[in-house]
Amino acid sequence: MPEWPEMETYRAMLTKHVAGKSIRSVEIAREKSVNVDAEQFKRELEGRTIWFIERRGKYILFHLDNGKRLLLHLMLGGLLYYGSDEQDRPDRTVQVTLTFEQGHLYFIGLRLGFLHYLSVKEVEARLAELGPDPFDKRVTLENFKARLQGKRSALKNALVDQHVLSGIGNCYADEIAFTAGIRPDRKLTTLDETELERLYHAMHKVLRDAADKGGYMELPFTRDDELTGGYNSQCLVYDRGGEPCVQCGTAIVKTEMSSRKVFYCPNCQKES
Structure with missing residues (x-):
């Protein structure tokens, strides 16, 4: 999607x-x-x-x-x-x-x-219940922390919840979690202030980098479009189950959580 x-x-x-x-x-x-x-x-x-x-x-x-x-x-x-x-x-x-x-x-x-x-x-x-855009000026670091703290769900479930923040789905939730060095199945209640801050900056970095490369769509928008889909081959963990991690070489794990595919590196993303 x-x-x-x-x-x-x-x-x-x-x-x-x-x-x-x-x-x-x-x-x-x-x-x-x-x-x-x-x-x-x-x-x-x-x-x-x-x-x-x-x-x-x-x-x-x-x-x-x-x-x-x-x-x-x-x-x-x-x-x-x-x-x-x-x-x-x-x-x-x-x-x-x-x-x-x-x-x-x-x-x-x-x-x-x-x-x-x-x-x-x-x-x-x-759209009344749609959460704010990740780049909304009101989503400061403190606001971001407040949106996640207190929730008892796993990290990925919170990131893809469109009531919390709008626009993040299966692919980029995993990419953000990897960039932040946090397992996507970590309970939010176990994240400390430093991890939440890493997550906040990782969210902005991943989304902006992916947009600059045209996202992962398979079909160009026009006949001469060379941008759209440029991120498709740049995903760090998503849809790379069994492949070596780009950072450490450990095999990327593919699993499921709440009927969603989940990808992470068991070495770079610690359980706690």
């Missing part, structure tokens, strides 16, 4: 290609991917201009010139692609297409994900 770095990469690329552009036409191949009748969805969007693109955690918000919003969540398997012409189309199943004067924005794999047309009030209600 796309996480903070992937959605931040998409936000930047969507801003470059569609912000300030008017939607010429809309095609819906799967009506369940949108929240209103397909014909109404088309009527509401055709002729509208996208003012700007915002990201909140794993969500993308398209701000429209009528004050409404398009709320996108890609969930598992969702992708975006911007084609410059009719021939520049991904060989994937497309659920929704927005056509602009100079290209087409394809929403792919929205079997679990969605693209909803909402009012500002509806958006705020939908």
